[in-house]
Amino acid sequence: MVRTRGNISRCGSNDAPESSRHSAARKRPTASARRRGQHEANVVEDDIVENEVPDVPREDEQVIDNDGGGFPASGLSPLCDILYEYIDLGLVLGFVERWHPETNSFHLPIGEMTITLDDVSSLLHLSISGNFCSIENLEYEDSVQILTTLLGVDRAMACVELNQSRGAQVRLSWLRDLYHSCCENELWEFAARAYLLHLVGCTIFANKSATYVRTHYLDLFRDLSTCRTYGWGVAALVHLYEQLGDASFANTKQLAGYLPLLQAWIYEHFPTLGRKQVRDTYVETEPRALRYVTGRAISAIADVRVQLDGLTYDGMIWNPYVAHRAARQLVTHSMFSGFLRVGTVVQRHLPERVLRQFGFIQPIPRPPSSVPMMDFEAIDDRWKKHEQFVVHQVVQAPAPFSCSDGYLQWFRRVSHPYILRGAEADRPSLVLVPRLRRNLPDDITVQRTSPSSSSSGLLGLVKRIVGGLQRMIDCRDVTEGTVAWDRTHELLQMAQDGLEEEETRGGRRVRGRRPSTSG
Known part of the structure; x- marks a missing residue:
């Protein structure tokens, strides 16, 4: 049986209305009427780049069978081991202020970069194929029903918890107590659902409260035997995109989402940033996020701003997963261009804007709003037919930083990649020096020169x-x-x-x- 982290309280409900060892009625909760409309948004068509097409593997990514415990494999087991004791807030916020929600990418002096499905697959080892997580916000009575049906608590206990949590959500501490109680009474399916809801509430669906998790996520674990069919990596990315977009506005005071994913992505692509240690015992069969150990020391956001404004090609690793491809291949889902969704939350995934992260030449991309509006059904249909909407006709890059003529000129015209004020003549030059780092075979380094004093x-x-x-x-x-x-x-x-x-x-x-x- 999988056990949760930390101490688990012994209090909880022992008067479950039925044992989860018997089949329960699987009636879907009533949906809120306002969630049944169409989502109007723009997507990018499939014919994005006009060049030669290389071979990209089309098979699904490898499955992970190590879920342990006494309930069916959920596909979420890698999250149990990825734990960063401390989040480097200065480092994270330095990137957040460069996030652009319209392109879902960071705008940097060297061009655009973003967290892609391939990053999620390599960093977390979660599935990036499978079904979207279809969930709908629940009203009070719907939440009571789902708690009694799927967690085995009585109505009174469910109402007390919802009232104390002030909405369609439950406390993470309450789930820990409930899990312990279910284990004592050998109600394994109820225990499994409590555990999994707690797990996603602490990780890929973490919210700003850091204390509660929404009840509608519980519906994803209604049938434990089908949990694995969801694209959990897709869900993690959509939720993080949503939170980054929210945090990019000046009036937002907090950042939610699975921040270890963002922090590990920064460590992989920007090796000189952040204060971390690399585990000597790491092996490439593990999620890449497990390479790093974080400490109490955090980066000063002022220093991160200076470092990112002075970023040149030698501070980058465009494609850090070359040695990891035996464990996680680059699959066609990674190159899907279009919309991803979790319930009613829909976000663009535009790999054509960051092709250098896949080892391809970066051309000038088309606008993200270049196709007509779509509803949920059309978005789901495109995902099911993802091979028709992948970025194709791309060209292998002769060097990791390769871009088409005029790309950087175009980028600096349409964007503002610098945070600090300064004369354009004083900006670092992107000098292209073809010398590879020995320990980073896919990275390019530039001979650094000490800054000279101001001349007159x-x-x-x-x-x-x-x-x-x-x-x-x-x-x-x-x-x-x-x-x-x-x-x-x-x-x-x-x-x-x-x-x-x-x-x-x-x-x-x-x-x-x-x-x-x-x-």
Whole structure:
């Protein structure tokens, strides 16, 4: 039998109306009328990029059979081991303020990045295929019915808990007590549902209260034998997208969602950020989120802002899961472009905006609002036929940071990737140096130079010209093979030669100067 973490109280209900070992009536609770409408939103069509198509595996991702315990496998077992004792709030908030809900991506100086279905699959080892979690908000009487039917409590106890929780929700502590009581009375199905509801309430469906979980999630465990058919990784991503979008507004004071997922994603793609340790005992058959151990120390958000504003290609790992592919392959569901949903919550998943995270060249993507509105039925139908709506006709990237001509120029025109104020000439240059890190085979590093003191006069002007010409090349403001490209390179070389000669001449004057003597 799977046991919950920590101490479990001995108090709880022992007067269950029926044993869960007998089949219970499976009447679906009445839905709230306001949840039956259509969801109007935009999706991205399937013909997204116009280039050569590589082979992408089409089989479903590997299943995980290690669920343990005395109830049917739920597909949620990896969550039992992923526990970050401390969340680095400064690091997390530094990314939250760069989140754009319209694209569901972080806007950074090097372009867009986001948490994708592939990230969820690799970090958490949750399924990213299967059915959407279809849930509907419950009214008071519906919540009473689902608690008595699926958790085995009597009506009085259910009403007391709902009244104390002030809504269609229950306390996590109440679920722990109930789980212990059900185990003592060998009501294993009731115990399993209490455990699983507590598990998702602490992890993938965590809310701002950190104390309660909504009762409608319990309906996902009505039939324990079918729990595994849900795409739990999809649900985790949709819920996190929703919470990031909410937190990106200035008037929002709290952030919910499964923050270890976000924090582990940052650790994987930005190895120089955050204060963490890597487990020496980690093996690639485990979820990637288990690689890291977090401490009490947190990052200062002011420092994170400076680091992200100064981000260049050498601070990135675009595709960190190369060594992990034996455990979690890149499957077609990862490249699905369209809408994902949990109940009435619908979010865009747009991998065509972050193709470098999959090892492909990043082109200029189409607007996220480029297709007509859809209802829930159409969204579900597209997911079932996901192979028709994957990003295809992509090109393998010769280098992890590869993007099409004009991409960075376009991105910096339509977005605002910097948080701190500063002159454009003082921004770091995205110098492309093809040298690989030995321990990170899919990463590109750049030789760092120490920041020079501010220059003035003619020498400072020449330095700014060199920086401007270099950015024109880095951002593809000029097209390779054209006359403008050749002239820009010639001017850059002339300016660099003149700058080097001037600095060398100045150094000779200093070194050759005779010391003054007093007469």
